[in-house]
Amino acid sequence: MLDPRESWSTQQLVDFLAVVGACEDAGSAQETAVERAAEALEADVGALVEGGAVVASAGFADGEAPAEALVAAASARMGSLTLPWGEACRTLALPLRPGGDARLLLGRTGNDDFAAEEASLLGGMAQVLALSRRTIELVESLQERQALLERLACIQHAIVRRAELSEVLEAIVRDVSELVGAEVVALRLVDPEGRAGQPLAVLFLDVDDFKSINDELGHPAGDELLRQVAGRLREAIRSEDVVARLGGDEFAVALETTPEAAARTARRILDACERPFTLPGRTTRVGVSIGVVAGDEAPDELLRHADLALHEAKAAGKGRCVSYSPDMQATTRRRLGLERDLRRALEAGELLLQYQPIFRLATEGLVGVEALLRWRHPELGLLPPVEFIPIAEATRLIVPIGRWVLEEACRQAAEWARRWPVVEMGINVSGLQLAEPSSPPSSPSSWPARGSRPRHSSSSSRKPCSWEDVEATTDRLWAARELGVQIAVDDFGTGYSSLQYLLRFPLDILKMPRAFVEHIDGPRHEQAVGRAILDLATSLRLRVVAEGIERPEQLTRLRELDGARGQGFLLARPLDSPQVAALLARAELDAAACR
Numbered sequence: 001m002l003d004p005r006e007s008w009s010t011q012q013l014v015d016f017l018a019v020v021g022a023c024e025d026a027g028s029a030q031e032t033a034v035e036r037a038a039e040a041l042e043a044d045v046g047a048l049v050e051g052g053a054v055v056a057s058a059g060f061a062d063g064e065a066p067a068e069a070l071v072a073a074a075s076a077r078m079g080s081l082t083l084p085w086g087e088a089c090r091t092l093a094l095p096l097r098p099g100g101d102a103r104l105l106l107g108r109t110g111n112d113d114f115a116a117e118e119a120s121l122l123g124g125m126a127q128v129l130a131l132s133r134r135t136i137e138l139v140e141s142l143q144e145r146q147a148l149l150e151r152l153a154c155i156q157h158a159i160v161r162r163a164e165l166s167e168v169l170e171a172i173v174r175d176v177s178e179l180v181g182a183e184v185v186a187l188r189l190v191d192p193e194g195r196a197g198q199p200l201a202v203l204f205l206d207v208d209d210f211k212s213i214n215d216e217l218g219h220p221a222g223d224e225l226l227r228q229v230a231g232r233l234r235e236a237i238r239s240e241d242v243v244a245r246l247g248g249d250e251f252a253v254a255l256e257t258t259p260e261a262a263a264r265t266a267r268r269i270l271d272a273c274e275r276p277f278t279l280p281g282r283t284t285r286v287g288v289s290i291g292v293v294a295g296d297e298a299p300d301e302l303l304r305h306a307d308l309a310l311h312e313a314k315a316a317g318k319g320r321c322v323s324y325s326p327d328m329q330a331t332t333r334r335r336l337g338l339e340r341d342l343r344r345a346l347e348a349g350e351l352l353l354q355y356q357p358i359f360r361l362a363t364e365g366l367v368g369v370e371a372l373l374r375w376r377h378p379e380l381g382l383l384p385p386v387e388f389i390p391i392a393e394a395t396r397l398i399v400p401i402g403r404w405v406l407e408e409a410c411r412q413a414a415e416w417a418r419r420w421p422v423v424e425m426g427i428n429v430s431g432l433q434l435a436e437p438s439s440p441p442s443s444p445s446s447w448p449a450r451g452s453r454p455r456h457s458s459s460s461s462r463k464p465c466s467w468e469d470v471e472a473t474t475d476r477l478w479a480a481r482e483l484g485v486q487i488a489v490d491d492f493g494t495g496y497s498s499l500q501y502l503l504r505f506p507l508d509i510l511k512m513p514r515a516f517v518e519h520i521d522g523p524r525h526e527q528a529v530g531r532a533i534l535d536l537a538t539s540l541r542l543r544v545v546a547e548g549i550e551r552p553e554q555l556t557r558l559r560e561l562d563g564a565r566g567q568g569f570l571l572a573r574p575l576d577s578p579q580v581a582a583l584l585a586r587a588e589l590d591a592a593a594c595r
Contacts, residue, residue, distance in 0.1 A: 043106035052281025124528025201262035201294035204306035287319035368424025514548030
């Protein structure tokens with residue numbers, strides 16, 4: 001059972017999660033988080049400190065927040081601070097993520113330090129704020145993509161209606177200028193016939209671990225870093241060479257030169273980027289990885305080969321340049337081969353299902369299984385989903401494959417039900433499947449006639465539904481629910497699984513991802529988000545399935561927190577259907593938990 005003080009703190013964290021998660025932009029989320037944290041812990045002042053600056057504050061009049069003093073106080077977990085009006089206060093500061101620069105700070109007048117329970121609550125609030133900011137960044141990224149698509153559509157329209165070349169080029173320059181906010185944009189036209197006999201070299205590079213810069217310092221710091229990297233590139237190349245940003249943190253340099261000279265230019269770029277970069281509030285070092293290719297091939301072929309070489313540079317340890325060689329195409333050939341083989345794998349009967357048992361944690365009684373897709377390749381052996389699911393989604397083969405998974409899982413569930421009438425079958429559904437109007441589980445006619453419907457369907461996808469698809473997806477999920485299918489949200493709190501979907505989608509089950517289960521038996525501040533997910537599920541009347549239980553301590557802690565169900569290697573590995581039948585034969589099913 002939870003300590004009463006712990007239940008009280010967890011409820012505050014749930015309320016905090018709901019309010020901050022509803023904010024539409026990072027600025028309002030940060031301001032709201034600081035205000036609500038100060039209110040919850042009865043602090044006099046609060047602040048969010050990041051990059052050596054105060055990005056949000058509470059308890060101070062406009063312009064009165066002592067930035068230097070707050071930044072200094074945030075550098076220590078507990079300390080003291082003199083407020084602008086002369087009062088002294090004790091401070092508590094905790095990071096939004098381990099090792100990160102952003103810290104949530106509270107100050108309370110008097111001489112008493114914050115209690116351990118208060119520190120645990122503030123740590124949970126800091127993690128919730130970090131999660132909310134990542135969700136908001138995803139939304140903003142999708143909006144930026146939409147703006148880009150609209151600009152590209154204008155350019156495409158000019159080309160399709162066969163406008164004059166000058167008009168097309170003007171449209172490109174105008175739209176690029178508006179997108180990137182640049183005052184000067186120029187195009188350089190290269191005549192392919194004019195470079196006969198002159199080898200063209202391409203350098204393809206990106207910034208190593210750029211995502212961590214965005215995560216720790218924020219997107220403004222990331223944008224500043226990219227501007228400085230572009231400046232270093234211009235310093236390292238000749239005036240006649242061309243440098244372009246391809247997107248994100250990727251750059252390309254085109255040079256008319258020999259392979260040896262191209263490699264020397266790449267090393268100059270590496271040397272230029274080894275110098276520290278000065279960003280708001282921090283001086284940092286970052287590396288770049290470079291793929292190099294030179295030859296007489298077409299420019300798009302050279303760029304493709306340079307991209308292959310860049311991947312080799314990343315795989316070799318980053319922070320280096322690698323020149324292209326033909327054997328690098330083996331990886332590409334493997335992927336294309338898998339794509340070709342996957343197209344016939346379904347008809348050839350090479351796909352199969354294994355089943356991960358799900359247990360009621362209080363009794364370790366078996367309550368159901370989750371169907372997991374595998375591919376027994378005739379030459380490569382048994383392949384895990386990570387090898388082929390991305391290919392299936394990229395080619396939309398996931399739709400017919402998902403249909404087969406549903407049919408096979410329902411057939412197996414019906415077979416087991418003849419002997420063991422109460423067994424839940426969980427089936428993962430890709431977002432691309434949900435986008436199909438006639439795809440399971442949204443259409444009554446789409447369910448296999450020979451199999452019983454699964455008790456719940458767990459939706460998990462590496463790609464998000466577009467915002468335009470959300471309403472249609474919601475309607476299909478409601479239709480499935482009316483058929484008796486229970487709906488689960490997978491990997492809640494990570495990736496594309498957003499807080500807002502808890503209210504928009506008709507959900508029955510919330511799956512706690514391995515990332516939160518991993519720390520559920522750790523220090524109190526590391527447990528905070530996991531405990532909040534459990535309490536949030538209780539408040540919304542959702543059942544919880546904890547994934548990735550691998551240590552006895554995790555199982556014990558989840559039982560104490562009333563984590564109702566779970567799965568993982570500690571309890572059982574994925575099994576073939578005969579192994580599941582043997583397990584069912586000797587297990588006493590917890591019938592009450594399956595109703």
